[in-house]
Amino acid sequence: MTETPKTAPGAALSGLRVLDMTRILAGPWATQILADMGAEVIKIERPGVGDDTRSWGPPNVTDQQGRDRGAAYFHSANRSKKSVTVDMVRPEGQRVLKALAGRCDVVIENFKVGGLAKYGLDYASIEAIKPDIVYCSITGFGQTGPYANRAGYDFLIQAMGGLMSVTGQADGTPGAEPIKVGVALTDVLTGLYAVIGILSALRHRDATGEGQHIDMSLLDVQVATLANQAMNFLATGTSPGRLGNAHPSIVPYQAFAASDGHVILAVGNDGQFARFCEAAGAPGLATDERFATNPGRVRHRDVLIPILQGLMSGRSMDDWITTLNAANVPVGPINSIERVFADPHVRFRGLQTYPTTPDGDALVGVGSPLKLSRTPAVAPLAAPDLGADTGAVLSRLLDPSTFDLEALMADGTIGDTRAKPKAGGTP
Structure with missing residues (x-):
């Protein structure tokens, strides 16, 4: 087995390898940021199905040839990653994932609490294989507490975490009711905090050789990011209300x-x-x-x-x-949003990008806002087609004397979708 250089040499996170077992938004947002800064992100997906957001369209993204490259939602959070399809329900699939985890610096997942233990892919199991692993779990309510076993989604957490109580028109005015934010902001903020936690844990690992488990909760993040509104309540004992577009502490x-x-x-x-x-x-x-x-x-x-x-x-x-x-x-x-992307300052700052596919086709995308003077974000690559990197990644990282990739592909444990998408079809 030979090791080839990881992606983006010279980038801030060059040399970092991430096993990404997340889907939807909070986890993929975190790993996309890591990929933007040069980490090799291996996105694990279900054979034949993939991340749920691959089907969250229309609208879909099309390439220069007019071919359908999948849901725009999926592309919003998965650029510059590699897609590897593995059936983790099968024992051989679990063995593949454990071997991959042993070759990675970071594992990140957003399954229900305890959901990966039955597959031997929880933190305790992976730590036994690789003691210095940084393992990040993202859930709605965290690994502990009375709500730990509940499912949590952004909309629900915006409500339970207080954000909707301060968003919307004031009582007694037309259209007065609690309103969610127009993007899944709790998911995005949780992804950002997850990156902070991962980088902090890597700093500790580099200093001590110790890995650790990061417990990220959407509800924790939402409560923490109530910011001044939370402190307004704690200082007065009175819950802030909705003010529409006005500010509780600044006028006008x-x-x-x-x-x-x-x-x-x-x-x-x-x-x-x-x-x-x-x-x-x-x-x-x-x-x-x-x-x-x-x-x-x-x-x-x-x-x-x-x-x-x-x-x-x-x-x-x-x-x-x-x-x-x-x-x-x-x-x-x-x-x-049309005017946003037409704005001369937004255009100057490079926030609309044209990520490329392995075939050299240019798609459209949003740029990273991280602008580092010496190690800027890498040139974006298009979000991967389902399973497109399975063969290349596994043949590079797994021991061929231990894993028969052709047999695993033949029995459906892994998959490699390399066929180009057809016009009007799906990847």
């Missing part, structure tokens, strides 16, 4: 209707408020004792906001954006 910091659309006015300090008032032709507001300081503006928001709305409605969005930016007052439009 919300959406206002201009003559032709809505803009966000984000005044963060008294100096900005004074400059806004001058630019808006109402300098006296900044010297009014009710409004001169932010605490005063918060206390008198019911008086101030209608006054400001009257001013804002008299000019166009572009007029306000030009005028207030010139006055160094934070302001901006509420963009559709």
Whole structure:
């Protein structure tokens, strides 16, 4: 058996190998970040089925030849990975995965608590094979506690973790009800925290030789990221309510209707408020004792906001954006996602990318926001077709005297989907 260099030499995480037994979003988001920074991420999928999100379409992504490359949802969280299909229900599949884990630095999974123990793929089993393994488990409620055995999904956790209680129009206004955030934010935040935990554990491993188990809970993350809203409650004993687009502690910091659309006015300090008032032709507001300081503006928001709305409605969005930016007052439009990707600054920052397939076809994708001066994110590769890397990865990492890959492929324990997708079909 020969070892070939891992992906992305010179990248920040070059030399790091990750066994990714996750699906949906939180786990794949974490491993995608690791892949962006140069780690070799081996995504384990079920033969013939794969990650659930492969079928979460339309919309689907198409390549330059007009061929269907699968659900856009799957592509959002799986770029630059390698897909290996293994049936973990079969004893031989479990043996394959244990051998792969022994060749990896990190194992990450998001099965139910205890779900992998029956396959010998839980932390205790993998640690016995590789004591310095960093093993990250992502669940809805964590490995311990009264809810540990419950299934947890982002929408449910946004509700249980308090986020929806502070999101939506205020009671007594039209459309007032708790609202979820428009993206699966709890999943994304959990993926980010998982990466922080993994990198911290790797730092400890490199210093001591010890691996460890990381217990990531969506509910823990959601409660922790309530941020100022959590502290507002702990400081007062009163639960914050919904304020629509307004801020509980800063005024004015919300959406206002201009003559032709809505803009966000984000005044963060008294100096900005004074400059806004001058630019808006109402300098006296900044010297009014009710409004001169932010605490005063918060206390008198019911008086101030209608006054400001009257001013804002008299000019166009572009007029306000030009005028207030010139006055160094934070302001901006509420963009559709189409407008986001047409924005000149977003384009300049490279947030739309064109990841390539192994065949050299360019797809479309979103870029990594990580911009390191010496070890930037690697050039993105397209999310892999199901099982496309099975043969290449296993022949490189498994001992041929111990594993007969042809036999395993013949009996369906592993799979290698190398056929190119057909026009209008699925990968």
